[in-house]
Amino acid sequence: MAKPxxxxxxxxxxxxxxxxxxxxxxxxxxxxxxxAPLSALVLGSEGAPLAARLGLADKALTAxxxxxxxxxxxxxxxxxxxxxxxxxAGLVLIGATNVCMGVGSILSARTGLPFVNNVRQAQAEExxxxxxxxxxxxxxxxxVRLGGACGIAGIYPGAFPADAGRSDKAPPVExxxxxxxxxxxxxxxxxEPETGDVDITKEKVLVAVGRGIQTQDNVGMAxxxxxxxxxAVCASRPVIDQGWLPLSRQVGKSGMNVKPRLYLALGISGAxxxxxxxxxxxxxxxxxxxxxxxxxxxxxxxxxxDALEFIPLLTDRLKARRG
Amino acid sequence: xNIFVLLRLAPDTVEELEIGGxxxxxxxxxxxxxxNDPDEHAVEEAVLLKEKHGGTVxxxxxxxxxxxxxxxxALAKGADRAVKLTGDLGAAQSEAAARLLAGFLxxxxxxxAPDTLILLRSQSIDDLxxxxxxxxxxxxxxxxxxxxxxxxxxxxxVKVTREFSGGLRGEFTLPLPAVLGIQSAEKPPRYxxxxxxxxxxxxxxIETVDAxxxxxxxxxxxxxxYKPEAAGRAVMIEGAPxxxxxxxxxxxxxxxxx
Numbered sequence: 065m066a067k068p069x070x071x072x073x074x075x076x077x078x079x080x081x082x083x084x085x086x087x088x089x090x091x092x093x094x095x096x097x098x099x100a101p102l103s104a105l106v107l108g109s110e111g112a113p114l115a116a117r118l119g120l121a122d123k124a125l126t127a128x129x130x131x132x133x134x135x136x137x138x139x140x141x142x143x144x145x146x147x148x149x150x151x152x153a154g155l156v157l158i159g160a161t162n163v164c165m166g167v168g169s170i171l172s173a174r175t176g177l178p179f180v181n182n183v184r185q186a187q188a189e190e191x192x193x194x195x196x197x198x199x200x201x202x203x204x205x206x207x208v209r210l211g212g213a214c215g216i217a218g219i220y221p222g223a224f225p226a227d228a229g230r231s232d233k234a235p236p237v238e239x240x241x242x243x244x245x246x247x248x249x250x251x252x253x254x255x256e257p258e259t260g261d262v263d264i265t266k267e268k269v270l271v272a273v274g275r276g277i278q279t280q281d282n283v284g285m286a287x288x289x290x291x292x293x294x295x296a297v298c299a300s301r302p303v304i305d306q307g308w309l310p311l312s313r314q315v316g317k318s319g320m321n322v323k324p325r326l327y328l329a330l331g332i333s334g335a336x337x338x339x340x341x342x343x344x345x346x347x348x349x350x351x352x353x354x355x356x357x358x359x360x361x362x363x364x365x366x367x368x369x370d371a372l373e374f375i376p377l378l379t380d381r382l383k384a385r386r387g
Numbered sequence: 388x389n390i391f392v393l394l395r396l397a398p399d400t401v402e403e404l405e406i407g408g409x410x411x412x413x414x415x416x417x418x419x420x421x422x423n424d425p426d427e428h429a430v431e432e433a434v435l436l437k438e439k440h441g442g443t444v445x446x447x448x449x450x451x452x453x454x455x456x457x458x459x460x461a462l463a464k465g466a467d468r469a470v471k472l473t474g475d476l477g478a479a480q481s482e483a484a485a486r487l488l489a490g491f492l493x494x495x496x497x498x499x500a501p502d503t504l505i506l507l508r509s510q511s512i513d514d515l516x517x518x519x520x521x522x523x524x525x526x527x528x529x530x531x532x533x534x535x536x537x538x539x540x541x542x543x544x545v546k547v548t549r550e551f552s553g554g555l556r557g558e559f560t561l562p563l564p565a566v567l568g569i570q571s572a573e574k575p576p577r578y579x580x581x582x583x584x585x586x587x588x589x590x591x592x593i594e595t596v597d598a599x600x601x602x603x604x605x606x607x608x609x610x611x612x613y614k615p616e617a618a619g620r621a622v623m624i625e626g627a628p629x630x631x632x633x634x635x636x637x638x639x640x641x642x643x644x645x
Contacts, residue, residue, distance in 0.1 A: 076551060134557055137521060138531060160517075163551050165509070166533045166568070169481065169521035178606035181517040198615075200512050201400040204413070207611040208515060215607065218517070248530035250560045252546070257554025269644060293645065305428075305571045311554060318534065318550040318570070326644045333401075347642060349635065350621060354401070365638065366621030367631055377632035382645065385636065 066100035066191060066213055067154025072144060072167070073106045073118060074159045076134070077254075080114050082226045083159035087219050089228025090186060091157055092120045097188035098213055100154070105147055105240060107132040107140060112237055119233030125151075125240035132242075136249035137166030143242045144171055150241065155193060155210065160218035162318055168218045180208050181218035182336075188213070202336040202358055221317075221340050257320075260312030262296045269295025270324045272315060272342070273303055276331015276352060276371045280308040285375045286330060292382035298322065300338045316341035330371035334359025388442035388540060388563075389500050390433045392466070393488055393507040393523070394457050395448060396420040400512065404614075411609045422457045425508035431572035432538055433506050434465040440540050442502070443467045447491060449476050449484060455593060456584075463579045463587040472598035480514045480605050485522035487598045492527065494596070499527070499564040504545060509533045509568035515607065520568035530561040533568035 071091045073084040088104060095102035104121035106114050108128070115124035127143050135143075144167070148156060158168050160182050172179035184205070185196035193213045197206045198220060210217075264270060271290040277283060283297065290297045297313065304314045315322055317337040327345035332338060334350070334357055342348070343362065350363035351371045360366040367374065398404060398413060399421040407414040433444045446461040447470040448454045458469040472491055479487060492499060505527075507520050516522070524531035536556070537548035544562045550570060551557060561567075624634050639645045 076553075076555065081552070134551065136530070136532065136559065138524075161552060162534045162549075166518065166521040166531060169516055169518050170525055170531075172516070172606070173482065173522050173525035176606070180515050180607060197515050199514070199517075199612075200398060200404060200413075203400050203404050203614065204406075205613055205615050206411075206515065206609045207613075208607050209610055210607065248562060249532055252558040252560055255548060255556040255558060257556075293639075301571075302424075306575045314554070318552065319554060321553065326639070326642075347644070348621075349638075356403070360621045360623075361615075361617035362619065363621040365635075366623045367635075368623065368625075369628060369631065373628050374632065377628055378635055381632055381636045385645065 066098040068101045068103055068151050069095050069155045069157065070103050070105060070148060070151060070153035071121070071157040072159070072164065073104050073114065074161060074163055075106060075108055075114055076163060078110060078114070080117060081159070081161070081163070083161055083219065083221050084118070085226040085229030086221065086224040087157045087159065087229065088118055088120050089226070090219065090224045092229070094155065094186060094188050094193060098191070100213070103151055103153070104235070105144065107135065107143055109133055115237045116234045119231035119235050120229055121235045124235045124237045126237060127240045127242040129244045131244050131247065134163065134251065136247045137170050138249070139244065139247040140164065140167045141170040141174060142245060145174055146242050147240050148175065154212060154214040156216045158216060158218050160220045168216045172216055178210065178215040179218070180210070180215060182220045183217045184220050184223040186217065198336060220336070222343055258310060258312040260310050262312070264296055264298045264313055264315065265320050265322055267296045268324050269293045269326045270298050270322060271295060271328045271330065272298045272300065272332055273330050274300040274332030275302045277303060278372065280306070282372060283308050285372070289375050289379045292379050293326070295324070295326070300332050329359055329363065330375065332359055333357045334362065388436060388440055389503045390436060390442055390444045391492065391503065391505045392429050392433045392444065392446045392461065393448065393505065394426045394430070394446055394461065395423060395511070396451055396454055396457060397423045397511065397513050406612050406614070411612055413612070420453050423508045423511065425510065425569055427576040428572040429506040429508060429569040430461050430464060430466065431574060431576040432569055435573055436538060436540070437465065445470060447472060447488070449479060449487060449598065458593050459587045459591070460579060460584050462591045463583040464577055469591065469593045471593050471595050473595055474598040475600035476598065479601050481511065481516035481519045482522045483601045483603045483605065485519050485526050486603055487601065488523055489526035491596055491598055501543060501563060503564035505564070505566045506569050509535065509570045515609065518568065520566055524566040527566065530565045531568070532559050532561055534570045535567045536571050537573055538567060
């Protein structure tokens with residue numbers, strides 16, 4: 065029998081993130097193919113009710129210590145290392161998310177296990193696991209084979225279906241018996257999401273601007289278009305980093321996850337980090353000067369052209385319609 | 388404060404990428420390199436910290452083609468010292484690169500100066516691990532924080548803000564010396580005119596330090612590299628700009644968005 069598979073469930077203040085179920089579904093599929101047991105680990109206080117929801121695991125382990133809530137990567141890695149040893153785990157699944165960033169590398173440095181991050185596909189094959197890692201901003205995929213199905217995989221959010229990881233069953237839950245060492249990095253406080261004038265997660269129409277918007281003045285043009293559509297303006301990381309829009313308008317890995325009826329992506333190339341935050345939109349229309357921009361691979365409708373030229377043309381037409 | 392910024396060039400992903408003859412790596416002949424975006428933020432944060440709190444900024448990079456450009460650019464932006472690490476570097480991946488960088492940082496003695504702060508990109512796009520900071524922190528035995536967007540010195544420590552998800556952030560205190568993976572600087576990276584970079588090339592010198600050889604082979608290798616096949620492709624709306632705008636209005640109306 066192959067070595068057990070261990071997945072690190074991700075919780076943010078008492079809520080399991082989607083990535084937990086995405087990894088659980090994947091872990092179940094690999095475990096069945098390899099003939100290996102699957103364990104899920106929940107770190108942090110009040111883990112038991114969360115562990116009870118991980119029914120696709122053969123067992124769920126908890127380490128209920130408040131120092132493991134949103135813990136620094138070294139602290140999480142240390143807890144995982146202890147569980148790997150105890151369970152004799154071979155393959156370890158961790159979310160390639162901001163919350164767990166750094167955990168895989170530190171665990172790899174401490175255990176000597178190889179670490180493959182940003183994994184989008186995974187297949188069991190004859191006692192090994194083949195992983196496909198996304199590199200170069202999603203433009204290239206790299207296949208890697210973990211012999212003996214031993215190693216650490218950072219699972220890219222949204223790459224595997226979360227529904228495949230949900231179940232009504234409850235798994236047997238045990239305490240993992242982890243000893244927590246005081247982290248060198250001290251957690252001080254949460255900084256709550258900025259509540260702007262607009263909650264972009266509740267808007268039905270979003271006009272999203274990226275690098276292609278070029279200047280802060282042009283953001284005003286996008287605001288006008290959003291007003292004509294009865295929606296709001298949001299942005300990808302480069303625009304937020306420039307300070308042209310507040311953090312509350314950021315869509316993507318660090319920002320908000322939005323699912324509007326219409327997502328109008330203007331001058332956004334479609335980097336994986338952005339895609340992660342808007343892939344659930346019902347209708348995505350993308351405008352970009354680069355015909356090869358990855359945004360066109362996922363958008364429903366595409367326009368190769370200059371967003372700055374397109375915005376006023378569309379705004380004028382919408383205003384004229386309204387009279 | 389004694390600030391180090393560790394830089395690396397990455398392929399410009401706006402350009403076309405091609406797979407090399409070995410099928411396992413990119414075709415290096417046609418690659419155009421640029422600084423990693425988060426590296427530029429790390430340089431900016433370092434220079435901002437120096438401007439606010441004093442100290443020196445040293446930028447260092449493993450030798451790769453064109454790496455002098457980013458070192459001179461960092462000097463033009465306000466770094467005090469630039470170091471290029473040479474040696475038998477091969478294509479050092481995250482862990483191997485971290486060990487070489489750790490060797491350089493520790494060259495001054497077994498312990499780093501107590502006011503040392505090491506900044507680098509939070510994530511990389513050009514290897515399987517996608518991050519070098521945690522490996523570096525482990526090799527140096529130092530505290531580490533990633534996805535950092537704010538840094539403030541506080542006595543013998545730094546207070547940092549890191550991003551989680553959904554706009555939630557957290558504040559952590561790390562005793563110095565420490566390693567920080569920077570996501571974005573407090574201000575957008577400053578622009579330096581090329582004339583200023585040229586001036587730096589004339590007046591400043593890049594120090595060369597022998598980093599030795601890569602001792603740590605990669606724990607896992609790439610078997611095959613390829614371009615993803617698009618799962619779907621957008622329906623392209625074509626025509627003159629006015630025509631395209633008309634078609635979009637029609638589409639929105641059909642979908643009852645307007």
